[in-house]
Amino acid sequence: MWWMLARMSGWDGDLPVELTSFRADVSGNNVVLSWQTATEVNNYGFEVERYAQSVECKGWEKISFVQGAGNSNSPKEYSFTDNLTLTSYSYSYRLKQIDLDGSFTYSNEVKVNSSEKASEFRLEQNYPNPFNPSTMISYQLPMNSFVTLKVYNMLGQEITTLVNEQKPAGNYEVKFDASNLSSGVYVYRLLAGDFNASYKMLLLK
Structure with missing residues (x-):
């Protein structure tokens, strides 16, 4: 819209x-x-x-x-x-x-x-997608958790770490800036407690 x-x-x-x-x-x-x-x-x-x-x-x-x-x-x-x-x-x-x-x-x-509470661990598809040069990644935590959010290329090589710290329960949004990267498909992965999820995203320049 x-x-x-x-x-x-x-x-x-x-x-x-x-x-x-x-x-x-x-x-x-x-x-x-x-x-x-x-x-x-x-x-x-x-x-x-x-x-x-x-x-x-x-x-x-x-x-x-x-x-x-x-x-x-x-x-x-x-x-x-x-x-x-x-x-x-x-x-x-x-x-x-x-x-x-x-x-x-x-x-x-x-x-x-603001009264809405996260009821489950969740990782969302980035927005916008495809993107250039930056995009937003959203996730939610139902409880206090140590969170790691990393971006990888299609060879499995780590590109960057966006989050690596303890977070209270809540909804979060992180900006990923790919200004220095080449066009292509990348993967972002969220680890929080026993929760593990990932999505692909497309950078088009």
């Missing part, structure tokens, strides 16, 4: 900012937002806004700004980590895309529920 972010000042013949994905994931006690654009014209950047579903909430709140690429005909990836102390509330997020001339529009909203 994608959303076209058209400028509120009206159509001027240029391509708008095309948002191809926007997601929010709970990672430990934080919320990780990630989004991707296919094209950008006069994109100054994105204000990140949060709405907490609580009686204390006073509406949408600007929590950060992420610089845009300006003009681009190739995919661009962005991310922001909301380092808040999660409560039992639900949180909604949206992006306010701002042009260089000050005009703006909003993305669709995404929501996370």
